[in-house]
Amino acid sequence: MKKKFLFTLTTILTIWLLSCSKSNNSNTTSTTTSPPPTGGAVGTTGVCSVSISSPSACTSSTGLSKILCLCDQFKTSLSSSQVATLQLPYTFANVKTWSNLPAALSPRLGLRLGDLTSAQVGLAKAIIKEITGSSLNSGYDEVQQLWLADDYLNANGGGATYGSGNYYIAIFGTPATTGQFEILFTGHHKTVAVNYKDGALIGATPRFIAIEPLSFTNASINYTPVNQEKTAFVNLLAALTQSQLSIAKSSSTFSDLLLTPGKDWQFPTTFTGLQCNSLTSAQKALVLAAIQTYTNDVTDSDGAAILAKYNNDIDNTYITYSGTGTLNTQNDYIRIDGPNVWIEFSVQRAIVLTGVHYHSVWRDRNTDYGTTKQ
Amino acid sequence: MGQQSNKTKFSFFSLLFLFSILALKTVAHPMPNSVLKLFVMDNAIKGEAYIPFLELENALSDNKQRLSNKLFLENYFLKHIHVRSGDKEWDIKIDTLVFSYTKNEIVGNYKELKVSFYLTPTLKDSLRNFTLYYDVVVHQVINHSVIVILSQDWKNGISEETKTKELGTIGYDVIHSKILPLHINLDAGSTWMGFMSMINMGIQHIKKGTDHLLFLLTLLLPAFLIVENRKWTSYSGIKKGIYKILMIVSAFTIGHSITLFIAACNLFKLPTQLIEVTIALSIFISAFHCVIPIFYKKEILIALGFGFVHGLAFSQTLQVFQLEKIDLLISILGFNLGIEAMQLIIILMIIPSFILLSPTIFFSIIKNTLAVFVMMIALGWIFQRITNHSNSITELADVIFAHTNWIILIISVMAFTLYLIDIRVSPKKKFLFAGNNKSRLHW
Known part of the structure; x- marks a missing residue:
């Protein structure tokens, strides 16, 4: 009788153990968050507080x-x-x-x-x-x-x-x-x-x-990190005449950028919108000012060289926009497209919060990825 | 815009499917794309377009107040969906428009419009070779794209239950500054491929459809025992047990084959929910019987009776297909063969464990523990299927039964180990092949 009892006990224990280990496994497989920080890692929100090194x-x-x-x-x-x-x-x-x-x-x-x-x-x-x-x-x-x-x-x-x-x-x-x-x-x-x-x-x-x-x-x-880019575009559109705006305006709706990540080397073969050769020098300066908010993101001397190249292209550079022109409303959009430069700015629905948020991409028709195409 | 009854299960599958598509594509848009599913039928192609309502609003911003007008929307779709073979324009009929809410991990919850339509070629020969001119939303919102998926092509073994095929993406071609049509040329396929894929589907259905197996296996669990004084008592012997198993399995097979045929041919219908709840109930009853015999020697009738209900559930998988005549009959045959094959394989894998365990002193407690466990899960399912919400028990069951092969292995190892221990404890009793040994009573 004792033996019987002992075996019953072991059986029950075995079943329990098996079922427990099963459910534990399920826990580990079902979590999809990033691996836990190890060895003093700074963690998901810890980057900003670290000071920069200058070895x-x-x-x-x-x-x-x-x-x-x-x-x-x-x-x-x-x-x-x-x-x-x-x-x-x-x-x-x-x-x-x-x-x-x-x-x-x-x-x-x-x-x-x-x-x-x-x-x-x-x-x-x-x-x-x-x-x-x-x-x-x-x-x-x-x-x-x-x-x-x-x-x-x-x-x-x-x-x-x-x-x-x-x-x-x-x-x-x-x-x-x-x-x-x-x-x-x-x-x-x-x-x-x-x-x-x-x-x-x-x-x-x-x-x-x-x-x-x-x-x-x-x-x-x-902080308003992308405000200067937006302001530069708004200033540019505000400086255009009604007839220039009507040429620049696209009838299409842009709820996002065109050349999003993954859409590489898909620059249009024809240019659309308002060609900058018809612009006054003050207007051209505003185009360059908008471009500069992007080239300023590059190491200073390199950024200046790229801006100079885009400046040389200015007469063959085009402006296209869609929406209200104020870049405040969902689906507002502007693009600067030249022989080299490609900049898109899109106002779209907020994802985590409410209202709108901006997406913008800067590509180069010739030197994207250092010309690597495949 | 009614017609939502009887489609709950289907839309559930398609939603799941849609999630996986969107997740797989990792398209980098904060706005969801459209998905267009094509279902190849006998003389026509059925289309189902899933359009994010936000993007439809963007495309029709001048007509926002008309977005709930069925006629307006139908005309809009008729204008923006065309199919041609050569210069022959296909006929198009809009079937249903259904608004619903869906979710993807990038944008969270969003409203979606599902448009179902039928495309019929003027010449039947061109059914598999055509050009799709679809620019719903895209004609205006030029960053929007439409993922086109072949969701059903019976002759090529393609279905949402087995595998689907991405045919391409429709969108604004930035390089050429225009929307290009999509040329579709489907393989001819064959009836044989359709048949084989249905066998495969039957196999998969049993592998994943834990409830059917659980019912049958619980019913078979006490097959090697006899009842005395309304209690499970001793080992009946291997011959009697195997005979009983054969009878139960045959009865279940006959039962579900009959209703599968009847229901798949649309001769008889019951509400999905009723079927699903009854199946969960059948598992509970079968597990209860394992602990306290309530239909001893009537197991065959029970297997037959509940077999009828399980067959109705099997048929729902086929109804999704919307097959016609001969193809449907071949499908029923293939699907059923797959079900039987998989059922048989699993029974053959698990029965040796029952044979080894049944005569041991451990069996009573193992049987009762398993039965209580199964009853718990069955209750979870009953609750889930009535309320339409999963609960912690069903979630646990999903996790556990995702590893069926491990469960079988563990049971087999346990059975063999306990059998060896049992022999050591009572070495004189060579009971395995002996019949009805009344001296070995269990507690």
Whole structure:
């Protein structure tokens, strides 16, 4: 009788154990959030508070040699498996992996900033700063504001899908003064892709910028990261005459950008809208001012060179817009399309909050991805 | 815009399907795209367009107040959907317009319009080779795109239950600054492929349709026991047990085959919910019988009776297809063959465990534990199918039964282990092949 009892007990225990382990498994498989931070990782909203590093080894160098030095410093701070995740082969399939969706909805390549320690994030920030411009509200300054905006979404209804920690940095090819490589910094509302070949920047696009909320306050400071781009376009449209506006206006509706992420190398063969050769020099200056809010996002000297190139093209550059022209209303849209430049700005429905939000893409008809097409 | 009855299950499947499509595409638009599903039928192609209402509003911003006007919408769709083979224009009939709410992970909940229509070629030969001119929404909202999916093509083994095929995307071609039509040229396929895919569907249906298996296996669980004084008592012997199993399985098969045929031919119908609840109830009753025998020696009748109900559920899978005549008969045959094959395989895999366990001192407690567990799940299903909401029990069941092969393996290993232990405990009793050993009473 004792034995019987003992066996019954073991049987019951076995069944319990089996059923328990089953349900535990189900828990682990059903969670889809990002892996937990390990070894002092900064986490999903921890990027903004980390201060940028300026490693002494790189202080004396400038330009590309500084970028190469910073890449080396960053890689030195990483484990070998992290380096393998960061640096991947240069292929078109790899470089085109950016998106305007949060990384949870459209996976990115490279290292997730939230998984890095603050020392590593500091070094990653140093690279990002070096490939972006130094003007106020542009370049690196703007990147920092967009990180804050994503942290705001995280805290205001967006949840863990959003946050500065969900931005990624990747290197395609080997950073060197010979051969081609790309540094890609990409997350929900910001993507920077720079291509260097044989010691020079050969492509500063595609670049994506977007903002939700349009305006927000963090630590008593009010931010409107994409306001200057919007204002530049509004100023331009306001300076056009009625007849110019009627030529520039498209009858189509744009609820989003045309050349969204993934739509690479699909520039129209014909130009539409208002050609800038008919513009007064004051109007042309406003076109350039709008373009400059994008070229300012590139390392200062490179950005100036690109702006000069677009300036040379100005007479063959076209303006197209749709909607109210105020860029305040859903489906408002403007595009600047030239022999080289391609900039789109779209006002669309808010996703996490209410109202509208902006999406904008800057591509180059010839040097997108440093001319890599396949 | 009525016609929503009897389509609940179907729309549930299509919604699931739509989610997976949208998730897979990871199209980088914060605005949802349209999905156009094509169903190849005998003489026509049925189309179902799922259009995000927000984008329809954007496209018809001058006519927003007319978006609830059925006639206005029908005319709009007739203007923007055309099919041609060569220079021959197909006939198009708008069938239904249904508004509903759906969800994707990028934009969250959104309102959607489902437009169903029939496209009929002037010449039947051109059914599989045509050009689709579809520019609903796209004609105005030029960043919008339409994913075109072949959702049913019986002769090529394509269905929403098995596999679908993406035919392409319709949208504004930025390079050429125009909307290009989509040329569609479908493989001829064959009746044989249709038949084979239905067998496969039957197999998949049993693999995934846990409720059918659970009913049958619970019914078979005490097959090797006899009842005395209204209690399950001793081992009946292997021969009697296997005979009983054969009878039960045959009765279930005959039962569900009859109703599958009748219902698939649209000769008889019951409300989906009633069928689903009765199936869950059948599992509960069958599990209760495992603990306290309530229909001992009448199992065959029970299997036949509930077999009728399970057959009605099987038929719903086929009704989705909207097949005609010969194809339908072939489908019923193939689908049923698949069901029987899979059923047989699983029974053959699990019965040895029952045989090994039945005579052991452990069986009573294992049987009762399993039965209580199954009763709990059956109750969960009954509740879910009445309320139309899943609950923690059904969610647990979904997780557990997603690993059927592991469950079978675990049961087999457990059966073998316990059998060996049992022999050690009572080595003199070589009972496995002995009949009706009344000295081995269980508690």
